[in-house]
Amino acid sequence: MEDSGESFVAVRRMSQGFDRGNSTCHSTSGLVRPSCTEFSEVMAGSAAWLGRGLSCVCAQGSDIDARPSFELTPAQEECLQRLQYRIDVAYDSSDPEHREALRALWKAAFPVEELHGLISEQWKEMGWQGKDPSTDFRGAGFISLENLLYFARNFPRSFQDLLQKQEGDRALWEYPFAVAGVNITFMLIQMLDIGAIKPRNLVGATFLKFLAGNESAFDLLYCITFKLMDQQWLAMHASYMDFNTVMKSTRRRIERELLQGNIKRLEDLPSYRLLN
Numbered sequence: 001m002e003d004s005g006e007s008f009v010a011v012r013r014m015s016q017g018f019d020r021g022n023s024t025c026h027s028t029s030g031l032v033r034p035s036c037t038e039f040s041e042v043m044a045g046s047a048a049w050l051g052r053g054l055s056c057v058c059a060q061g062s063d064i065d066a067r068p069s070f071e072l073t074p075a076q077e078e079c080l081q082r083l084q085y086r087i088d089v090a091y092d093s094s095d096p097e098h099r100e101a102l103r104a105l106w107k108a109a110f111p112v113e114e115l116h117g118l119i120s121e122q123w124k125e126m127g128w129q130g131k132d133p134s135t136d137f138r139g140a141g142f143i144s145l146e147n148l149l150y151f152a153r154n155f156p157r158s159f160q161d162l163l164q165k166q167e168g169d170r171a172l173w174e175y176p177f178a179v180a181g182v183n184i185t186f187m188l189i190q191m192l193d194i195g196a197i198k199p200r201n202l203v204g205a206t207f208l209k210f211l212a213g214n215e216s217a218f219d220l221l222y223c224i225t226f227k228l229m230d231q232q233w234l235a236m237h238a239s240y241m242d243f244n245t246v247m248k249s250t251r252r253r254i255e256r257e258l259l260q261g262n263i264k265r266l267e268d269l270p271s272y273r274l275l276n
Contacts, residue, residue: 070198070205075212080194083211083218087189091137091145093118101145102133108152109163126163127176136182143218144185148178150219151226157276158227168234175233175243183247184226188218191251203255210266220266225254227274 072080092098099118106115109126116122119132128136137144152159161167163177189195193204211217229250232238238246257269266272 070200070202072198072208073212076208079211079215080199080208082215083194086143086146086218087141087194089142091134091142093134098142098145101142101149105145105149105152108149108156108159123178127178127180129176129179133178136179139182140185140189144182147185147219147222148181150216151181151223154220155223155227155275158223158274161276162226162230167230169237170234171237171239173240175240180229180243181226184222184229187247187251188222188225191255192218194218203258206258213265217266221254223275224266224269224271225250228253228271231271231274 102118103115106122106126113122118134121131123131123133126133165174165177191203192207193199193201196204199205199208207217207221210221214220229246232249232253233242233246236242236246236249253271257263257271260269263269
């Protein structure tokens, strides 16, 4: 989508939880990170970038209604509906299941460090913007927590590499791990057009073929994308001001890989090999 000066207000939901003070995001690796408020401003970006970088289903204009739709098999339709249900679930701090998932994420990230509470300054160690991570989930909902937890449980080495920034020549100002993860969830939802009744782009339609064969396909693609984003970050010698550029590059790469004719499952994607 070319930049046409349209308003992409809904995409800026990603920054709704990022309006706290100027607390510093702490790094477990000793790297200096920008304040999360500064980082949220970079992530929100300009309407021009959002127009080019995201095929936003919330764009104000008629072009989106002209996009083609793709017919689904009954199996694909059922899987899509289940995934749509997941993305509609907001994080609820009063839900015991949600609270337990948050505790499980901490345990997976820092197995030897006791968590003092679901509201704690400790959460900044993971790259949340403040002491209450539930405020950051407003950008992408409970599924963004599920994605992080899936990553931690299924690819623990890669998860720790990204969390601790253990690979490559890191920037002085690094991206906050957890906040970046929420961004990736949101980007994939938009890229794959998950909110539509039927996919309206070829990438989304192709993804549903993988989803029909693997109900965890969205979570797996999240892991692949997160690892690829970090590789792009290192290759571009990026700093936090470059986050939008890195995300655009990551999205283009994932789209190209999904559309390769020889890809039968997500494990065949070239970037899957990045996962340890």
